[in-house]
Amino acid sequence: MTTPTIVLVGHGMVGQRFLEALADRGLTSRARVVVLCEEPRLAYDRVHLSSYFAGTGPEALSLVEAGFMAEHGIELHLGDPAVAVDREARTVTARSGLTVGYDTLVLATGSYPFVPPVPGRDAGGCFVYRTIEDLLAIEEYAMTSRTGAVVGGGLLGLEAAGALKGLGLDTHVVEFAPRLMPVQVDEGGGEALRRTVEEMGVTVHTGVGTQEILTAGDGSVRAMALSDGSSLETDLVVFSAGVRPRDQLARECGLPVGERGGIVVDAACRTEDPHVYAIGECALASDGRVYGLVAPGYEMAETAAKAIAGQEGSFTGADTSTKLKLLGVDVASFGDAHGATAGCLDVVYSDSRSGVYKKLVVSRDGVLLGGILVGDAEQYGMLRPLTGSVPPVPAEHLVLPAGAGAPVALGPSALPDEAVICSCHNVTKGTIRGAVTEHGCATVPEVKKCTRAGTGCGSCVKVLGQLVTAELEASGVEVDKGLCGCFAHTRQELFEIVRALRITGFRELLDRHGREGARGGDGCEVCKPAVGSIIASLAPSIGASGYVLDGEQAALQDTNDHFLANLQRNGSYSIVPRIPGGEITPEKLIVIGEVARDFGLYTKITGGQRIDLFGARVDQLPVIWARLVEAGFESGHAYGKALRTVKSCVGQTWCRYGVQDSVRMAIDLELRYRGLRSPHKLKSAVSGCQRECAEARSKDFGVIATVGGWNLYVGGNGGATPRHADLLAQDLSDAELVRLIDRFLMFYIRTADRLERTSAWLERIEGGLGHVRDVVVHDSLGICEELERQMAGHVAGYRDEWAETLDDPERLRRFVSFVNAPGVPDPSVRFVPERDQVKPDLGLLAGPVLAVRTLEGTTTA
């Protein structure tokens, strides 16, 4: 028997899922699998397409695990779409001329964006929003544009509007229907949505159609003529007026398609031709609907793979619940959202002040049928699985905000085992519980990997977390979250204890709040610096000294902080003077050069736009710093878990592309946050325009200039685990920017774990970026004033640690190589020449060490 051939046309989200389903069933080893793919890249996460603008690179969006194709022997032809199907001969021909014979053909060609037939729709500057290539083209064109308009105020239109806003354009949305997102939300929800969207600076035009795209002399977009007779000036237009199934191939080879498009399939996703299947957005399912969502597409992929493997399976319709975050607003709709069921009732909560709208649809006997949530979709993860049952509390209580009336904390324990928690992958509560109890998963990532729950749109991850914790607790597993062997508290808990009880000393904290056995002891190398950092961060507001070497504080600091310099491998130190924003006068550069020359220090330019001087002995530190302070330098805190640098590009002052003075902003920020002690080091940068020469998005907090102000990105990282920073807020004024960074940093300092960079913190903290934004932008916890006050305290209390040290003979006494021979330099710190400078003489350290008997047990006389 020859190996059968399966040809897949279209490698989109559903196509890839289909390949995985084939592999799961072992079909890839029994059949030759050929994939024709129109796009120039492997399948990627189209649902999160917009996150490309928030800094996620095309690679991060990929849905294909490295090596997947090779491992399963799948033949993939990128950038080579199918152009014809010959059903008689059972062959598919691709654009390159490649012809492949098939035993089974699967069409997963998705949809194309519908562009209404208005005159001028092909003008330069008109785009659609579906592929990474579309995004790249929009991004490029936006560089030279000021205004952008989106045609269509549905789900995708709002996403596109968010993207244009993010690119710094003055953004408009034109929607023909009387409200935004007409398919998902009702009038009340549309109103709430509109208000919030407009507050974000997007202009909304509803109830008007686009009649014509007007062009300038060079054929590019100039304005749009609207149906109410007005016109809207714009440089760029994105059409987002719905999608249409790509059923052309099927039509041309005579397969039946629906009246309004879509390849007709049966419950097994098979077309009229038993050798041909259609799945995903190109298919017209057996219930007569075309599904424009990914979850039903995934189900179809599974169904088709089962059918091909000869197993039972059917797709007869799906849940179209959605939860999205559009322009930072939560929108969810599930079940019978519009109340189409006969005799149903609405329960509505609406608060236009905060832009929250919630509606639940219930039957007369109390069964939850569906609902719409705008502005606060926290409960979506709980409500959707409850749909079709009578909720354990009255519907009224479910829509009330926490704290109003009788608050209900309805946990996932209220859900039955059959409740579907992850609708993207159809995973029930029972399956998730099983992952914990039977498969030994103890963390959310493990459960995700085991069950796939939470790996689709991600809206169920919160409930997932609660379920995993509940299950672990039920099975008696106790997780010690303590900081170290001395404290059973986390860093965040210790922070709260120090703050609330105004504890200014380590011993006091250890003796009162440490673990039983650790009280009265000396702490350890983990908790001492952590507590030292907490006290330093809070110093002004709890009445502690801000100087890290004061009193008992001195004993807590890591050696780097203790000597205000960075320890290097041979016991010497390096010195980094602060150079705010990387801007330095020739005179100061000369001083650095002279100091390095006079003390024989090795010099190197750092990645943070300053200069590192290596090879100083402990006893040289004060003399060197005396020279530097004299010349106007101050500590660069390169030794501390503190703000390092705020890098900058030259910006508007010199650069022809610049739109703001990035250097001034960088200097302002560096001077404001210098000396701020935090759970880990903090890096920042400011770029003068979207070209991003300062690489701000690889920083803990990065600022990028826009025509309208500044965009703030947070949680970026370089190093071994790079992460692009996420957009926190856009088009901020100078004052708004500073205020937001104040809040962000203080919230991070308050809630992060020890040695947890902002990137890891943002990934870990419950609710992620959305939660952080709620807290620092919308003040959802009501703590912003306090955060700002704490930062103001830091700024007012800042003093240069080196200047202060030099002024104090007591403190200077510590800077000697030997306590009993203050004048003697440490003979083990020596250097040898290397490329015209010096390097540590490591040979000296490796030298013969006398084998000395340990003196254990020897008593002192």
Add this chain to the structure above:
Amino acid sequence: MNVEVLLPGTADWFAVCDHDALTPGRGVAALLPDGRQAALFTDRHGRAYAIDNRDPFTGAYVLSRGLIGSTAEGRAFVASPLLKQRFDLENGRCLDDEAVSVPAFPVRMR
């Protein structure tokens, strides 16, 4: 009050410094008459300890600059400031690698 260290291989006590020169929870380096270096520490209760200053993992003479702490069993240790291995202050044994230890010196106060 002086802190004295018993010089290795001898019966001689060597006065290093005044006890007040030590900061509880931290260490200092001392030069011994034979050119060796000792790391001297005092804990929060005022007890003094001395071990060799050389970190056997890196060869650098830095143990005096590490942070001290106490284990769950109440044993005092110092964590090397370079790669953070911990050494028992009473017997010099490395708590993170059984095969490694540094010399420990008896200490007394006079």
